[in-house]
Amino acid sequence: MIPAPFDYHRPDSLEGVMSLIREHGDEARVMAGGHSLIPMMKLRMAEVPHLIDLQAIDSLRGIRIDGDKITLGAMVTQHELIDHAELATKAPILREAALQIADPQVRYMGTVGGNVANGDPGNDMPGLMQCLDAQFTLHGPEGTRTVAARDFYEAAYMTARTDEEVLTEVTFAATGGGYAYEKQKRKIGDYATAAAAVLISKSGGQVSAASVAMTNLSDVPVFSQGAADALVGTDCGDAAVDAAVAAALAEIDPTEDNRGPVAFKRHVAGIIIARTIRGAFNRA
Amino acid sequence: MSNKMHIQLNVNGEAHEFLAEPRELLIYALRERLNITGPHVGCDTSHCGACTVTLDGKSVKACTMFVAQANGAEITTIEGIGSPDALHVLQESFREHHGLQCGFCTPGMITRAVKLLEENPTPTEEEVRFGMAGNICRCTGYQNIVKSILAAANEMNAQPSSSEAVGHNKVEAAE
Numbered sequence: 317m318i319p320a321p322f323d324y325h326r327p328d329s330l331e332g333v334m335s336l337i338r339e340h341g342d343e344a345r346v347m348a349g350g351h352s353l354i355p356m357m358k359l360r361m362a363e364v365p366h367l368i369d370l371q372a373i374d375s376l377r378g379i380r381i382d383g384d385k386i387t388l389g390a391m392v393t394q395h396e397l398i399d400h401a402e403l404a405t406k407a408p409i410l411r412e413a414a415l416q417i418a419d420p421q422v423r424y425m426g427t428v429g430g431n432v433a434n435g436d437p438g439n440d441m442p443g444l445m446q447c448l449d450a451q452f453t454l455h456g457p458e459g460t461r462t463v464a465a466r467d468f469y470e471a472a473y474m475t476a477r478t479d480e481e482v483l484t485e486v487t488f489a490a491t492g493g494g495y496a497y498e499k500q501k502r503k504i505g506d507y508a509t510a511a512a513a514v515l516i517s518k519s520g521g522q523v524s525a526a527s528v529a530m531t532n533l534s535d536v537p538v539f540s541q542g543a544a545d546a547l548v549g550t551d552c553g554d555a556a557v558d559a560a561v562a563a564a565l566a567e568i569d570p571t572e573d574n575r576g577p578v579a580f581k582r583h584v585a586g587i588i589i590a591r592t593i594r595g596a597f598n599r600a
Numbered sequence: 601m602s603n604k605m606h607i608q609l610n611v612n613g614e615a616h617e618f619l620a621e622p623r624e625l626l627i628y629a630l631r632e633r634l635n636i637t638g639p640h641v642g643c644d645t646s647h648c649g650a651c652t653v654t655l656d657g658k659s660v661k662a663c664t665m666f667v668a669q670a671n672g673a674e675i676t677t678i679e680g681i682g683s684p685d686a687l688h689v690l691q692e693s694f695r696e697h698h699g700l701q702c703g704f705c706t707p708g709m710i711t712r713a714v715k716l717l718e719e720n721p722t723p724t725e726e727e728v729r730f731g732m733a734g735n736i737c738r739c740t741g742y743q744n745i746v747k748s749i750l751a752a753a754n755e756m757n758a759q760p761s762s763s764e765a766v767g768h769n770k771v772e773a774a775e
Contacts, residue, residue, distance in 0.1 A: 317644055324605060324622035324668035354664050355646060358625075367622070369669055395658070419734030421649060421712070424658035425665075504733040505647060 319357035322364050328372045330455055330482065337480055338457065340366040346482055348391055348430035351422050352439075376429065376484060379403055384490040390429025390483050398423065407488070409495035409513060413444045416499045416511075432465070433483040435473040435536075438507030442469060443531030444497060446539035447513035450488035456481035469536035493517035494600030498592040499531070500584050502575060508532040509575040510585040512564075512592040516547065518600035523547045528560065528593065533568035533585050540564040543589070552597040561589050607671050611636060612680030622668035627651045629667040630677065638678035638707040642736070649735030652708035653677050659715045661734070678707035681714055690714060690752045699748030701739035709735050713749045721757060725750060 325344075327333050337344050343365040347353050350369075356362035370376055376391040379400050386407055388397075397403065397414040404411045417423060417431075417440050431441035432452065445452075445465035452463050454477055463476045465486075470476065477483055499511035511531035517524045528543035542563030550556035570581035604619040607629070616634055630636045630653070639662055642650030646664040653662045654676040682688035690710050693699065700706045709732070716723065716731040723731065728749050729742070737745060 318625075319623045321621060321623055323603060324666065326668075326671075350666075350669065351646065351664060354666070357623075358644075367666075367668075371669065419649070420716075420731055421652060421659045421661045421734040422646065425660055 317358035319354075320360060320363045322357075322367045324367050324369065326369045326372050328374075330373060330375060330484065333368055333370070333373070333482055334455075334457060334480075336366065336368050337482075342479065344368055346370055348427040348433075349393065349425035350430075351418070351426045352430060352434050352436060370429075370482075381406055381490075386488055386490055388428045388486045390427060390433070390485055392428045394418070394423035394426045394428075394431075395420075397428065406490040407448070407495075409444065409447070409491060409497055409515065412495065413440050413497035413499075413513065416440065416497065416501075419505050422505070428486055429483050432468075432486060433475065433477060435469060435471075435475045437472050437535050437537070438532050440497075440499065440508065440511060440531050443511060443529045443537040444513045445486065445488070446529035446537050447515055447527045448488040448491070449527065450486050452477075452483055453485045453487070454481040455484045460484075466539050472535040491515055493525070494596040494598065496592045496595035496599065498588050498595065500588050506575075510570075510581060510588045512585075512589045514589075514592045514596040516552070516593070516596040516600045518597065521551055523550055523552055523556075523597065523600075526560075526593075526596075528564055528589070530564060530568060530585065530589065533570045533581065535569070535571075538564075538567050540567050542567065543593075547593065552593065557590050557593050560593055561586050564589050605668055605671070607667055609634075609667075609670060609672075610674045612676055620667050622666055624667040625663055626653070626655075626665040626667050626670045626675075627662035629670075630662060630675075636677050636679055639711070640704055640707060642704065642708075647736065648705070648708075649712060650705050650708040652712045652735065654711060654715055659712050659734070676711070678711050681710060688714070689755050690717070690749065693748040693752035693755065694745075697744050697748040697751055699740065699745045700737075705735060705737045705739075709737065709745060713752070717749070717753055717756065721753060723750070723753060 345364045346368045376389045378389045380387040394414040397410050431439045450465040468476045494516045497513045500509045508531050513529045515527045526544040526547040528540045530538045543560040546559040546563050607620050609616045640650040642648035646661050651662040655673050682691045728746050
């Protein structure tokens with residue numbers, strides 16, 4: 317498959333990216349690892365006359381851990397997330413989720429920034445970032461602004477990022493307590509039929525804080541405050557988990573596709589959410 | 601609209617320079633321009649891994665990378681791993697343990713396995729299966745591929761002098 321022709325740019329600074337976007341407007345598009353964009357270009361579902369490759373911009377790289385504040389550069393790959401010992405201690409849910417994305421080759425190229433900025437409901441990082449209450453930093457012609465992950469997603473492939481902006485980093489607080497990311501998929505490399513991210517803190521055998529989010533069960537990632545509320549103050553027994561699952565399922569809107577009809581997806585979602593909640597509680 | 605670019609690639613220790621449209625995929629640059637035909641085009645959709653090469657220390661699918669992105673990179677293909685007269689331990693092991701039938705996926709399998717054992721020289725069976733999950737084989741059912749890789753790991757660990765890389769990061773299976 318041969319994509320439409322394009323001019324290739326590899327700027328070495330964000331200023332360089334901004335000036336290319338200014339010059340080429342709608343015809344320009346930035347690319348991180350390319351593992352969503354290149355297949356779309358090969359199918360000619362995306363045409364990008366000016367492709368701006370971000371690989372040479374050092375300021376977009378690296379995982380920084382400053383006390384409890386964790387910053388991931390947009391070009392950090394899934395492989396780097398998996399490989400980072402301190403991150404695995406400070407926020408182990410990142411590693412658990414990244415290990416379930418695609419396959420090894422794709423994880424060497426696929427980036428955090430691409431995964432969260434693309435707005436594909438199938439991507440795992442957006443749901444995870446809901447759970448972590450992460451902040452996304454956007455750099456544009458007017459300067460830099462920060463948008464909460466929970467306010468970022470508007471519809472499939474539609475986000476709060478404007479065409480002139482580049483997502484430069486993702487920040488969130490280190491996690492305490494228990495965590496789990498569970499994903500049901502048909503095969504390696506597939507998107508989730510249903511996936512969930514859960515963080516739970518425990519105090520005296522009871523849930524003291526919880527965060528529950530889901531992947532690929534609506535056209536945007538879903539954060540469920542209702543599910544968290546159903547868990548806090550309980551011993552995470554069957555009744556509490558059932559109530560949390562019911563609250564989470566009330567907030568999703570899955571669509572039928574080759575992973576199954578809506579009823580099946582809701583069934584799988586219920587099982588995955590319950591399993592993720594119990595997994596996080598048991599680790600707390 | 602699309603201008604040709606001056607591309608430099610170092611493939612298997614040999615420098616190559618040529619002009620190419622940026623949209624040319626790395627797999628076609630390797631196969632059709634440089635006549636390096638070990639990496640295969642299997643699915644052309646980033647699923648099968650037959651086109652796997654090592655690029656700047658990463659296992660990548662050469663069907664999902666523009667030649668422009670690879671500009672300046674160091675690439676190793678199956679041709680750089682062993683030769684008919686001097687097979688790599690993994691190649692010898694695939695032969696010994698019948699780790700291939702039609703052989704189409706084998707260059708990608710072995711190129712990926714070399715990197716896997718570099719990063720994790722003592723993998724469990726589960727880790728081998730997880731680390732090879734980006735490579736599809738339609739003949740073997742994978743049993744003998746896994747067996748070949750585990751046997752090669754043992755062999756390489758038994759001769760520490762011949763194992764050039766010492767991996768340190770074990771990636772356990774997630775499922």
